[in-house]
Amino acid sequence: MRFTVLILLTSSCYCDVEFSERPRNFSIELLYHTQKQTGGHVVISPFGIWTLMTGLAVGATGDSFEQIRVAFILPRSLKTVVCGSKHLTKSVLKRTSDGVSITSKNFLFADDDFLLKPAFKQTITEDFDATVKVLDFKDSNEAAAKANNFIQNSGARVTNVLTSEDFEQSRMILTNVITFKGLWTSPFNASHTTLEYFYNENKEVIGEVNMMHQKGEFPLSNIIDLKSFVCELTYGTDAAYSMLVILPHPGVKVEDVYKKFENITIPDIIARLQNDEKEYGLDEVEIKLPRFKISTNIVMNRPLNDMGVYDIFDPEYASFSRATNESIYVSAIVHKADIEVSETGTVASAVSTAYLSNRFGTTKLIADRPFLYFIIEKSTATVIFAGIYSKPSLY
Structure with a gap:
């Protein structure tokens, strides 16, 4: 039974x-x-x-x-x-x-x-x-x-x-x-979305995506220990929920980033973004993210x-x-x-x-290669949705 x-x-x-x-x-x-x-x-x-x-x-x-x-x-x-x-x-x-x-x-x-x-x-x-x-x-x-x-x-x-x-x-x-x-707290302008190449972790073109684009003040950190750039895109007017986009450094595979999570948690990432914002303020950041x-x-x-x-x-x-x-x-x-x-x-x-890192003046996040994403509730740092984008398609 x-x-x-x-x-x-x-x-x-x-x-x-x-x-x-x-x-x-x-x-x-x-x-x-x-x-x-x-x-x-x-x-x-x-x-x-x-x-x-x-x-x-x-x-x-x-x-x-x-x-x-x-x-x-x-x-x-x-x-x-x-x-x-x-x-x-x-x-x-x-x-x-x-x-x-x-x-x-x-x-x-x-x-x-x-x-x-x-x-x-x-x-x-x-x-x-x-x-x-x-x-x-x-x-x-x-x-x-x-x-x-x-x-x-x-x-x-x-x-x-x-x-x-x-x-x-x-x-x-x-x-x-x-x-x-x-x-989105800061929505993308659809008229700025363009067709662009998407690459694999070996820098080879593997397809095309409709790449959304905007510039604005967003939390963005270069977390050396994670070998990744991390950007936070919030939802709603009070930013209680957000998406963390984790883009591995060039030449770094998503699998390598996983190994770093043994020592770095989602709350650590949130704290790092908040500390960098407090210490350095928010810079104008160019964000490119596939519509997917x-x-x-x-x-x-x-x-x-x-x-x-x-x-x-x-x-x-x-x-x-x-x-x-x-x-x-x-x-x-x-x-x-x-x-x-x-x-x-x-x-x-x-x-x-x-049945039953160190922040060093990064002002761009161009997600044109495999990346991780987490949709979280910020006060508890609870991951509601999580995923990896690695196979481009037009959407």
């Missing part, structure tokens, strides 16, 4: 401190293991996957819980997991900002003969603010239609998330729908295996006895994500389904 959990996130751009460090610390590792299966051109939602795995942890016991806990840097106390997740989600996703809106909706779809333990159901409904819906999974077409209707009526900018096949071998589906919409769209559809089993999560996928060893007395396991965790970056802002969505 298979345990299905689905989490869906859509973002568009048109707790406490100790706990908030957890989802951001594993983001680089997760992106690293995922990009190995996608040829390096990828977008994922680390916060969304973290939310999914936190929900799984609430129902897991034994080694199933311990492996999730270690991989996703969760506290040992289940009470702390629940409380911390609740407060962090509120901090990251429920901020009000002119020019940015972000919402989160949770659903639990259960088969009509599937028995949830009362404590688990209470935790999901009260602490994860989930709406519980009982459906007849045997009529898989009708179940999918009703589930998708519930999701769409929640205000999510997505349609037809679940298919009839998702219900055929499942007993429970847990879905988290996140919608993020924001505009990336879609990723990947089974996360192997990346999670690489992070030490095994038992939840094994019918013999999986243990979800906090959720139910039935013998269930996760057959697959599928993550679907896409991102669009244009002159006005960023549109990103993600669906995860579990």
Whole structure:
């Protein structure tokens, strides 16, 4: 029997401190293991996957819980997991900002003969603010239609998330729908977008892109220890959310930058940008960034295996006895994500389904070769979306 959990996130751009460090610390590792299966051109939602795995942890016991806990840097106390997740989600996703809106909706779809333990159901409904819906999974077409209707009526900018096949071998589906919409604080002028070459890490032309262009005062640092230039492009009028564009130095590969993340964190980067701005002020910077769209559809089993999560996928060893007395396991965790970056802002969505330096006068950031990007909530330094752009296409 298979345990299905689905989490869906859509973002568009048109707790406490100790706990908030957890989802951001594993983001680089997760992106690293995922990009190995996608040829390096990828977008994922680390916060969304973290939310999914936190929900799984609430129902897991034994080694199933311990492996999730270690991989996703969760506290040992289940009470702390629940409380911390609740407060962090509120901090990251429920901020009000002119020019940015972000919402989160949770659903639990259960088969009509599937028995949830009362404590688990209470935790999901009260602490994860989930709406519980009982459906007849045997009529898989009708179940999918009703589930998708519930999701769409929640205000999510997505349609037809679940298919009839998702219900055929499942007993429970847990879905988290996140919608993020924001505009650049300083939008690009579409009339300045031009067709330009894009290069690989060996300085060879590998395609063309519609290159957006603007000049303005932006935080920009040359972080020697990261072998990269880092620029921050903010969303909304209060700049509570932003995109960090990390462009490796000429001749430096994205993979080399990954290795540097062992000693440099996202909060370190944010602090460096802030310190440089305080010490040197903001210079006028020329920014060139491709207008792009990336879609990723990947089974996360192997990346999670690489992070030490095994038992939840094994019918013999999986243990979800906090959720139910039935013998269930996760057959697959599928993550679907896409991102669009244009002159006005960023549109990103993600669906995860579990069946179950020294600054030295840099005034340009020309992203005409592979680069990394992170969309973050700044007060907690939480990575909501992350990716690599390395395969040019016209968009």
